[in-house]
Amino acid sequence: MIQRTFIALWLVCAAGCATNLQKADRLMRLGRFADARRFYQTELDQQRRLAELPRWTGREYQDQFNALNSSRAILGVGNSHKDEGRRDAALYHYSYFIQFSLRHRLDSDREIKAIEEWIRDSGIAAPATEVGLRTLFPSTKRVSTSAAVSPDFKADPPPVPPKTVVRPQKPEKKASTPAASQKLARSIDREDEKPKKTTDEYDNADSFVNW
Amino acid sequence: MSLFLPRRAGLVFAVLTGSWKRLGWKLVVLMSVWGSSCAHTQPWVEIPHFQNTHKNYRIGIAGVYDVNQFDFADVMLDEMERRRVFSCVELTPDLAEPDCDYVIRGNFGFYQVSTKNAFHYTSIYFLGLPLLLGLPNTNSDGGMDINFEIYHKGELLKTYEYRDIFRDQRSYLTVWPATSLDAELRRMVHLLLRDMWRDLFGYRGAA
Numbered sequence: 001m002i003q004r005t006f007i008a009l010w011l012v013c014a015a016g017c018a019t020n021l022q023k024a025d026r027l028m029r030l031g032r033f034a035d036a037r038r039f040y041q042t043e044l045d046q047q048r049r050l051a052e053l054p055r056w057t058g059r060e061y062q063d064q065f066n067a068l069n070s071s072r073a074i075l076g077v078g079n080s081h082k083d084e085g086r087r088d089a090a091l092y093h094y095s096y097f098i099q100f101s102l103r104h105r106l107d108s109d110r111e112i113k114a115i116e117e118w119i120r121d122s123g124i125a126a127p128a129t130e131v132g133l134r135t136l137f138p139s140t141k142r143v144s145t146s147a148a149v150s151p152d153f154k155a156d157p158p159p160v161p162p163k164t165v166v167r168p169q170k171p172e173k174k175a176s177t178p179a180a181s182q183k184l185a186r187s188i189d190r191e192d193e194k195p196k197k198t199t200d201e202y203d204n205a206d207s208f209v210n211w
Numbered sequence: 212m213s214l215f216l217p218r219r220a221g222l223v224f225a226v227l228t229g230s231w232k233r234l235g236w237k238l239v240v241l242m243s244v245w246g247s248s249c250a251h252t253q254p255w256v257e258i259p260h261f262q263n264t265h266k267n268y269r270i271g272i273a274g275v276y277d278v279n280q281f282d283f284a285d286v287m288l289d290e291m292e293r294r295r296v297f298s299c300v301e302l303t304p305d306l307a308e309p310d311c312d313y314v315i316r317g318n319f320g321f322y323q324v325s326t327k328n329a330f331h332y333t334s335i336y337f338l339g340l341p342l343l344l345g346l347p348n349t350n351s352d353g354g355m356d357i358n359f360e361i362y363h364k365g366e367l368l369k370t371y372e373y374r375d376i377f378r379d380q381r382s383y384l385t386v387w388p389a390t391s392l393d394a395e396l397r398r399m400v401h402l403l404l405r406d407m408w409r410d411l412f413g414y415r416g417a418a
């Protein structure tokens with residue numbers, strides 16, 4: 001009887017113990033976001049520590065951390081911030097999540113789509129960063145790598161990109177006469193009449209697509 | 212006990228006690244020197260003299276990533292807040308964050324290899340008792356390469372690169388913490404603050 005009780009207790013303890021991610025997911029469903037975030041952060045810290053210790057297999061160094069669990073932990077932290085209404089913190093961790101997924105070639109399309117929808121629905125302005133959320137917002141404001149600037153320098157407002165619009169190629173018409181073919185080759189842009197550009201020039205022109 | 216000793220023996224006893232005390236202190240000093248030698252190629256910059264400088268700047272940290280793309284921006288944030296050199300430090304994914312005067316992004320690589328020396332393995336045959344002397348039994352070699360990018364309203368202002376190679380010897384009696392990624396990163400943050408203060412804010416005293 002006592003032995004059976006001990007075995008039952010042991011099974012309950014073994015089955016009741018969950019991983020940090022499982023505990024965190026359960027707490028998220030219960031609405032305890034701060035506690036869930038603590039478990040996600042614990043898992044992330046463990047994975048971070050494991051990443052410092054690569055293992056030599058005899059032929060190569062192998063990382064001992066689990067990239068998938070790490071990405072779930074990062075996403076979980078972001079989701080907990082989002083559910084608590086902390087938009088900036090959520091945005092930061094979503095950017096971190098996307099960078100991490102890209103770096104480790106994880107299949108995170110579904111999660112990234114969900115992030116995209118949330119950003120669209122909440123009306124957040126497009127950040128100018130080049131990585132992370134840049135994949136969701138191809139911003140027109142590009143980060144430039146200019147030379148060193150004094151802190152007293154008052155930065156000019158960002159330059160407005162030229163209004164060059166990519167025009168769809170018109171289907172080629174068969175010209176009956178050489179004169180007609182000359183006319184087709186010189187299609188005129190009615191908005192700015194001056195430069196009489198050919199279709200080749202339109203194809204080769206640098207253009208900015210405004211999203 | 213000294214009451215039962217003859218007077219001369221008492222004097223001898225006093226002298227011996229004094230010399231034993233001195234010998235004991237010498238042994239303590241030697242053990243602490245043996246047990247705690249640590250060398251870095253980059254210095255540890257003290258920050259106190261930044262406290263009185265003009266510091267109404269808001270700083271954003273857009274990530275401090277290692278080679279596996281783990282983010283250690285929280286360490287940098289904690290260190291900057293602890294030193295109180297800026298009016299506000301926050302995490303932001305946007306390199307052109309309008310609320311921040313400067314945004315910092317970092318990338319680094321870190322390695323540390325710890326090995327036990329021959330003294331440690333020999334001590335095993337003596338039940339580990341020689342380890343109580345405080346002689347070093349663990350050698351650590353490592354290094355960190357880091358580069359920080361400073362952005363001002365979306366434009367790259369400056370890039371700072373630092374490289375620190377360190378060697379650490381410890382015993383089981385060494386009381387202060389070992390060199391770690393956290394400690395190295397904080398050291399690099401101090402170097403960055405020193406150079407930012409000199410280059411961007413014109414405070415020459417930081418050099």
